[in-house]
Amino acid sequence: MPSELRKLPSVDSVLQQPEAQAAVPIYGRELVSGAVRMALDEARQRVLGGAACPAMAEVLSAVADRLAALAQPTLQLVINATGVIIHTNLGRAPLSAATIAAMQQAAVGYSNLEYDLEQGQRGSRYAHAEGLLCRLTGAEAALLVNNNAGAVLLALSALAQGREVVISRGQLVEIGGGFRIPDVMAQSGALLREVGTTNRTRLRDYEAAIGEQTALLMRVHTSNFKIIGFVQQVELDELVRLGRERRLPVVDDLGSGTLLDTSPYGLTHEPTVQESVAAGADIVTFSGDKLLGGPQAGIIVGRGELVERLRRHPLTRALRVDKTAIAGIQANLLHYLKGEAAREIPVWRMIALPLAELEARAQALAAQAARLGVAAQVVDGQSTIGGGSLPGEMLPTRLVALPVRGADALARALRRGQPAVVGRIEDDRLLLDLRTVLPGQDEALAGCLARALAS
Numbered sequence: 001m002p003s004e005l006r007k008l009p010s011v012d013s014v015l016q017q018p019e020a021q022a023a024v025p026i027y028g029r030e031l032v033s034g035a036v037r038m039a040l041d042e043a044r045q046r047v048l049g050g051a052a053c054p055a056m057a058e059v060l061s062a063v064a065d066r067l068a069a070l071a072q073p074t075l076q077l078v079i080n081a082t083g084v085i086i087h088t089n090l091g092r093a094p095l096s097a098a099t100i101a102a103m104q105q106a107a108v109g110y111s112n113l114e115y116d117l118e119q120g121q122r123g124s125r126y127a128h129a130e131g132l133l134c135r136l137t138g139a140e141a142a143l144l145v146n147n148n149a150g151a152v153l154l155a156l157s158a159l160a161q162g163r164e165v166v167i168s169r170g171q172l173v174e175i176g177g178g179f180r181i182p183d184v185m186a187q188s189g190a191l192l193r194e195v196g197t198t199n200r201t202r203l204r205d206y207e208a209a210i211g212e213q214t215a216l217l218m219r220v221h222t223s224n225f226k227i228i229g230f231v232q233q234v235e236l237d238e239l240v241r242l243g244r245e246r247r248l249p250v251v252d253d254l255g256s257g258t259l260l261d262t263s264p265y266g267l268t269h270e271p272t273v274q275e276s277v278a279a280g281a282d283i284v285t286f287s288g289d290k291l292l293g294g295p296q297a298g299i300i301v302g303r304g305e306l307v308e309r310l311r312r313h314p315l316t317r318a319l320r321v322d323k324t325a326i327a328g329i330q331a332n333l334l335h336y337l338k339g340e341a342a343r344e345i346p347v348w349r350m351i352a353l354p355l356a357e358l359e360a361r362a363q364a365l366a367a368q369a370a371r372l373g374v375a376a377q378v379v380d381g382q383s384t385i386g387g388g389s390l391p392g393e394m395l396p397t398r399l400v401a402l403p404v405r406g407a408d409a410l411a412r413a414l415r416r417g418q419p420a421v422v423g424r425i426e427d428d429r430l431l432l433d434l435r436t437v438l439p440g441q442d443e444a445l446a447g448c449l450a451r452a453l454a455s
């Protein structure tokens with residue numbers, strides 16, 4: 001055994017090999033020698049366990065594997081064939097070409113992020129998207145933060161710390177990822193004053209709860225679930241009327257926050273930001289990367305004096321929005337202003353995809369699978385919006401169904417491919433929905449499928 005150990009090459013002798021030398025300009029000397037050390041350590045363990053000393057070629061191949069693994073970013077490209085358009089686990093909204101270009105421009109060089117070019121002095125990063133947001137929503141003022149959870153936390157911290165927030169029991173929602181309204185409320189230092197019941201809350205429930213300690217009335221859009229049957233919630237305009245009477249601001253957390261009406265697409269009407277502003281909500285918060293279809297952000301619009309209080313709160317600095325996000329948000333909002341959102345913003349383009357186009361793409365993929373010996377079928381199915389938006393709402397789609405033995409194994413092989421592909425499994429069939437596969441990715445998807453079926 002010890003003689004076998006002595007046969008192991010030294011770190012230096014491995015590094016001298018042409019294969020190792022060729023890796024140095026690509027990965028750097030440090031990383032290559034680290035990988036050699038790791039490969040030799042592993043080989044030593046195996047030899048100690050009774051194995052024969054590996055040949056140099058084997059060691060070099062282990063080094064190559066190590067280097068590839070070390071240099072591989074953990075964040076990888078995924079082809080989304082799930083049919084869930086705003087898939088939070090897969091990064092929510094893919095961005096429009098103009099949005100990406102704007103973000104790249106902001107990333108590449110310097111910008112007037114916090115610099116007033118007219119005056120030649122310090123400016124505000126929060127000034128940038130405000131004009132666009134006010135024009136699009138009708139609000140007096142706007143403020144961007146890192147995400148909508150942050151927007152809600154900021155609004156409650158700035159307006160209700162140490163005081164009570166009146167909210168319906170039917171709206172104490174969990175958004176996902178552990179974001180629960182009561183917890184955010186506690187974190188902000190506001191005191192939860194819940195009224196009504198899970199299924200029914202009336203205006204007089206709010207009226208009865210208002211007292212000396214009340215800071216504001218809150219409405220949370222129940223964006224990711226539906227209660228049906230014996231239900232009643234107070235409409236926003238009634239809540240606003242009550243707020244005005246009692247001189248209390250109304251904060252409306254819309255969650256998804258759409259600027260476009262969803263109903264022309266065969267979906268139920270998702271409340272729009274403009275409707276909340278028009279109804280008189282004093283602060284409205286929503287996400288940048290749900291139905292808005294832009295970069296991750298929390299967007300706050302509302303009354304000038306209240307937005308100003310939020311802007312001055314120390315949390316705003318902690319929740320500061322990134323410069324590339326600001327650039328992307330502006331470019332994305334511009335699509336709405338120009339009336340081209342449904343054409344240019346990927347989320348909306350996917351929602352609007354005609355069934356005939358999905359059918360044609362699905363048939364093409366099924367034909368390719370057939371050539372690989374799989375009896376793929378094109379079947380009816382349903383895509384969903386996802387991202388906690390429009391629960392239970394479906395868009396009819398055409399799916400490629402792969403009735404293979406071991407659908408789980410095929411799904412795993414697809415997930416491990418380059419790029420990775422994520423589909424759905426139903427009734428021992430692997431289902432691929434092309435609605436969420438980006439234009440130009442169909443061919444890559446077919447290639448991934450061929451490799452996965454071969455493995």
Ligand SMILES: *Cc1c(COP(=O)(O)O)cnc(C)c1O
Binds near residue numbers: 179288
């Ligand atoms: C999604 C959502 C949030 C959180 O928004 P993020 O942008 O994910 O931080 C908050 N409130 C509601 C109602 C939501 O739907």
